[in-house]
């Protein structure tokens with residue numbers, strides 16, 4: 001089977017806290033950086049306008065600057081990834097080095113895009129999210145563990161289980177992607193297409 | 206299609222089962238009729254009738270096909286245009302900026318290599334992807350439609366299941382004409398009653414989003430209903446469906462009716478003659494059955510809606526233009542307060558203050574939300590014989606070449622010119638600020654587009670979302686204006 005992504009199993013890492021709500025994909029990667037025609041290199045412009053000022057100088061106090069926080073887990077406020085469908089947002093987060101984003105709520109399209117790129121969106125309760133942010137802000141060296149097979153996330157003595165769709169879990173554990181599965185349905189889809197064309201769902205031209 | 210489900214079974218056998226099942230919503234009818242395979246524990250493989258692509262979210266998808274060595278599954282079901290990253294001036298010249306030029310050239314090459322029809326710069330059908338689909342009759346009731354752009358929900362105005370996808374999914378559709386999806390929940394939003402003077406469809410949707418918040422419909426597919434919706438033109442319906450994503454919804458749709466069918470007659474790629482009549486007979490079966498159940502139902506009264514404006518940095522932060530901005534203390538959640546304060550700080554606005562009378566620097570009339578001919582006509586009727594305020598820059602960016610041609614034919618260009626408005630060539634323009642049409646740092650822009658995110662219209666730009674009428678009024682007075690009062694004068 002064709003496999004394009006790294007596999008995801010158990011991730012233990014320090015985390016970066018970003019307790020802002022409704023972080024939209026325009027903040028994650030502004031439109032003016034979407035001109036590339038490949039998937040690589042977007043990490044440099046992750047959170048560009050929060051990270052750098054107009055002269056490209058790092059803005060002190062932003063969590064990715066100053067070296068206080070680091071690691072492969074981003075912990076963010078509610079409704080993360082809303083707005084534009086740009087998959088570049090997921091590519092930028094992954095390219096920067098994150099492998100999981102934790103929030104109490106994700107926008108639909110972002111969640112799909114993340115899963116399609118081996119980036120794990122972990123949905124936790126509002127209460128656990130507050131706990132995670134408090135823990136990481138208090139001691140940035142704390143490691144969080146995200147155990148995908150067990151579907152659990154833990155920080156210190158507290159842990160919480162999270163939901164993930166069984167199919168997507170299997171894809172992440174094995175590094176499969178959706179196209180592999182869809183290509184296996186080729187004959188069925190071809191027949192469906194013919195019937196659709198006959199029953200008036202017209203094609204163009 | 207009413208009560209009938211197409212089941213694909215085995216190799217080549219297709220059975221139509223007329224079910225005596227429970228009543229269905231229009232969404233369920235369309236979805237169920239497009240499921241190719243259903244397997245326990247797996248998402249549905251949903252067949253896509255129509256796929257639109259553009260230069261920004263497609264290049265990596267074509268690369269994927271090349272790497273796998275596979276062709277496009279059915280080239281006739283995908284249509285391409287260049288819109289997101291094109292200049293709105295001198296479109297006949299080569300694009301100046303190298304990266305943008307490369308992106309448009311890449312689209313050109315990909316379309317040629319894979320055999321996809323492209324409405325390129327200079328083509329009479331070029332325009333914003335969600336404007337050209339409907340105006341060309343490529344968008345038809347009962348279809349499933351996707352595009353690598355979140356405002357694909359626009360096409361829902363025709364009674365389609367249409368939604369935005371990411372680039373990996375663009376690749377899936379190119380390769381297999383299907384995507385893997387879980388069936389979303391359904392929500393019905395009913396708006397009844399008559400709209401007041403100066404209140405248009407943009408105000409309806411901004412009002413709904415302000416009530417539901419930027420995430421209030423996440424996980425749902427919305428159906429808009431009620432007599433206030435039924436009385437709207439197709440253009441106005443598209444504005445409503447367009448912004449479904451701004452409350453988190455997967456998409457939004459409106460059942461087709463006589464208004465829909467009338468719009469489709471004579472459209473370039475729509476069926477015609479007997480074929481159209483046959484299609485209309487089928488489309489009449491699409492509306493939700495009596496007694497169909499929704500996961501959520503909300504009802505609004507149209508008379509409560511006034512001209513709306515946003516004050517914050519997500520489309521849920523909206524209010525009636527005469528209201529005052531809330532204070533942080535009026536919000537329930539502590540977390541929300543922090544984000545709220547950050548947002549007002551970005552906007553340079555005081556909590557508890559009013560926006561009425563606030564000076565604006567730019568007026569942007571454009572985007573797939575409000576750049577159709579009806580929008581331009583509304584603006585023109587309001588500004589006819591008037592001039593823009595000193596110091597305000599006004600851009601009118603038509604949604605497509607056809608809209609532009611129509612506007613010129615109707616003489617709207619003369620009205621704009623006399624008012625000091627600049628009518629440019631079609632594209633997404635300052636809706637996302639990817640080309641050179643950017644609002645400068647710190648400046649205020651009243652915009653007919655759909656997003657007021659930080660930096661959306663250019664780094665540090667500040668956006669007030671409003672209707673074309675409200676934007677036109679602000680262009681004349683140079684400040685945030687209640688268009689109702691202004692119309693009476």
Ligand code: SF4
Pocket residue numbers: 288289333334335354355356572573574632633636637654655
């Ligand atoms: S006009 Fe704006 S919202 Fe519409 S397709 Fe273009 S960028 Fe997207």
